[in-house]
């Protein structure tokens with residue numbers, strides 16, 4: 001018997017921070033068990049787990065050949081006979097290619113999954129098993145088992161209390177639930193086929209996660225509804241926690257011979273699609289946030305995969321990224337747009353879902369494209385201008401005014417004088433995005449991850465936690481659920497290993513923002529200044545290419561060159577040649593000279609903005625107890641045009657309204673350093 005061990009996933013996820021009504025594990029308070037049970041762990045903060053030495057597909061192939069293991073080439077996995085199936089299990093099965101080649105090895109990471117025994121593990125685990133070395137624990141035969149006992153109890157308790165919608169005693173209650181979830185046109189038969197239930201106590205739909213190939217329950221997703229000013233918002237809760245909730249909802253309905261599937265981002269959409277088109281459909285466990293590689297083996301059988309994730313630009317971008325993992329040649333994407341809402345809306349609006357599916361565009365582009373292939377994407381950007389501008393900061397409205405948002409695929413260079421608070425600021429800037437679902441990877445080479453995480457946790461809680469240790473567990477639980485990962489590097493690193501780690505994080509965790517603090521730690525020990533400048537140019541070029549190739553934003557902290565203490569920093573003050581500022585889409589400078597009018601006061605200067613050219617400066621107020629820079633909501637601020645990079649010269653005030661600042665104009669937000677201004681506040 002293979003030993004089944006549970007490995008703690010490094011992933012901490014993903015749902016937007018849960019509201020106050022949620023208890024531990026995101027359960028509604030009424031279901032949440034008593035006081036927090038988790039104890040403080042030193043490694044409570046998620047470190048990115050990177051394979052000891054990254055493996056390539058060629059190496060995997062060579063290894064299998066060298067050990068006489070036959071294999072088949074798939075879309076994202078190699079398939080081979082599984083060493084994790086007992087001979088008696090094989091005897092009981094019909095021997096065909098599907099059952100005998102049931103080991104799926106991820107071509108990118110070497111991670112494996114045996115579809116028969118559900119054993120899984122890393123490439124090193126597989127090698128150890130093939131070579132018959134190591135004890136059971138090191139062989140790492142993992143995770144074939146169901147949920148932890150604690151989760152299992154919760155899952156069963158909820159599932160047994162939930163009932164099918166049509167069995168609700170009060171028809172009015174049934175009708176209300178259908179209206180709340182937009183299910184008025186979804187039939188009982190569809191709900192029955194997908195085994196959807198309703199939990200009356202929390203007014204939630206309950207979607208089951210069955211162990212593949214059996215009727216055992218592995219987990220659940222609860223979907224609740226919250227009223228908002230402009231409509232309703234769905235709130236998802238999963239058991240187990242989102243990081244290990246790997247349910248492809250709809251999997252039990254997929255036949256072994258199905259060759260086409262439509263992927264959706266919500267269970268409700270899969271219900272609508274299946275009912276209207278009769279096509280096999282699956283929904284991704286965490287919507288557009290990520291496509292965990294653990295799911296790829298289940299998608300190998302399909303020759304064609306259509307993504308219909310939603311009706312906004314984010315869904316479109318996510319679909320393009322996911323298609324890369326699945327092999328874009330077999331993927332098509334439904335373009336978001338007015339006439340192409342998400343599947344449930346399309347059903348409710350009486351649109352033809354098969355017709356919309358026929359409009360899906362191939363995800364695969366040759367290296368050279370014509371405008372014909374781009375026109376749909378351009379239209380997508382034009383009709384979603386707000387979303388094309390990226391994710392907006394919630395703590396830094398002034399940054400939104402200048403940069404408009406945080407976009408994928410860009411390179412931001414950030415500099416500031418030594419000890420001025422660069423790490424502290426960039427920590428809050430990245431945390432802000434992360435709390436809004438931007439999957440973030442930190443490379444902190446100078447300060448330890450524990451220290452960095454302590455700063456971030458304090459900023460997250462916006463309070464001095466050392467004085468309120470009783471609140472630690474609560475905040476740490478919430479913090480742990482953020483899509484935040486840390487590289488485990490410290491001190492000097494080679495750019496190759498850093499880029500490899502970033503690549504791994506993009507593939508495995510769909511990371512779309514990487515923060516590197518700071519570039520000087522990849523420069524080696526070159527003594528000559530010419531060597532150092534050449535090394536920096538090379539590194540900046542590598543990060544630029546990475547950002548573009550992976551549609552991932554990279555924020556790079558670079559020290560300034562040594563300058564006269566009295567001088568303002570400028571774009572040209574960034575250490576090295578002009579390459580960094582040329583390659584960067586955005587250049588941010590933390591200013592703390594001259595402009596300082598009080599303790600802790602800093603200014604953030606946006607000195608380059610490729611997206612729309614608006615540049616300028618705004619004040620940052622440092623709060624020493626919460627380590628935050630975000631301006632308290634009541635503080636006054638103003639926009640001012642200023643002359644150039646060399647001096648901050650007040651010219652005239654402007655309203656700060658959208659469009660008031662022009663290409664290459666500079667904007668100064670706040671009273672200092674510009675002259676006192678009596679114009680009405682722009683905020």
Ligand SMILES: Nc1ncnc2c1ncn2[C@@H]1O[C@H](COP(=O)(O)OP(=O)(O)OP(=O)(O)O)[C@@H](O)[C@H]1O
Nearest residue numbers: 417418419420421422423424425599600601602622
């Ligand atoms: N505006 C500020 N006023 C006073 N103290 C600050 C301010 N910003 C940050 N600090 C504190 O200064 C210390 C150094 O901050 P931080 O490490 O962020 O600076 P840095 O610019 O990244 O440093 P380095 O140049 O060494 O990389 C921290 O203890 C931080 O809490």
